[in-house]
Amino acid sequence: MSRKYEITALAYDKRGRLLSVGRNSYTKTHPLQARLGRRAGKPNAIYLHAELDALLKAREQVWKLVVLRYDKEGRPVLAKPCAACQLAIKSFNVRQVEHT
Numbered sequence: 001m002s003r004k005y006e007i008t009a010l011a012y013d014k015r016g017r018l019l020s021v022g023r024n025s026y027t028k029t030h031p032l033q034a035r036l037g038r039r040a041g042k043p044n045a046i047y048l049h050a051e052l053d054a055l056l057k058a059r060e061q062v063w064k065l066v067v068l069r070y071d072k073e074g075r076p077v078l079a080k081p082c083a084a085c086q087l088a089i090k091s092f093n094v095r096q097v098e099h100t
Helices: 032-040 050-056 081-089
Strands: 006-012 018-023 064-070 096-099
Touching: 006 050, 018 050, 032 050, 032 081, 050 064, 050 081
Parallel strands: 064 096
Antiparallel strands: 006 018, 006 064
């Protein structure tokens, strides 16, 4: 499978310090991602999304999450978090979300 997009999520604390960087995976799964996918009505959405990857890696409260997506040519494209990732963002109490 060729990758159509590179999605990256950057997690920041309240002071603007970078806590973690998450990337989407086409091979790695996570039980929380699968659970959120089922809750969002997408039971096949089991592969780790960049937003959840960044939130899990942060290990402390994430204040702001920035989600970036680029096409094959490196141009930014819409990266609004999917319904499952919106559930994750809400459950992790993220205060601000920005996306391309």
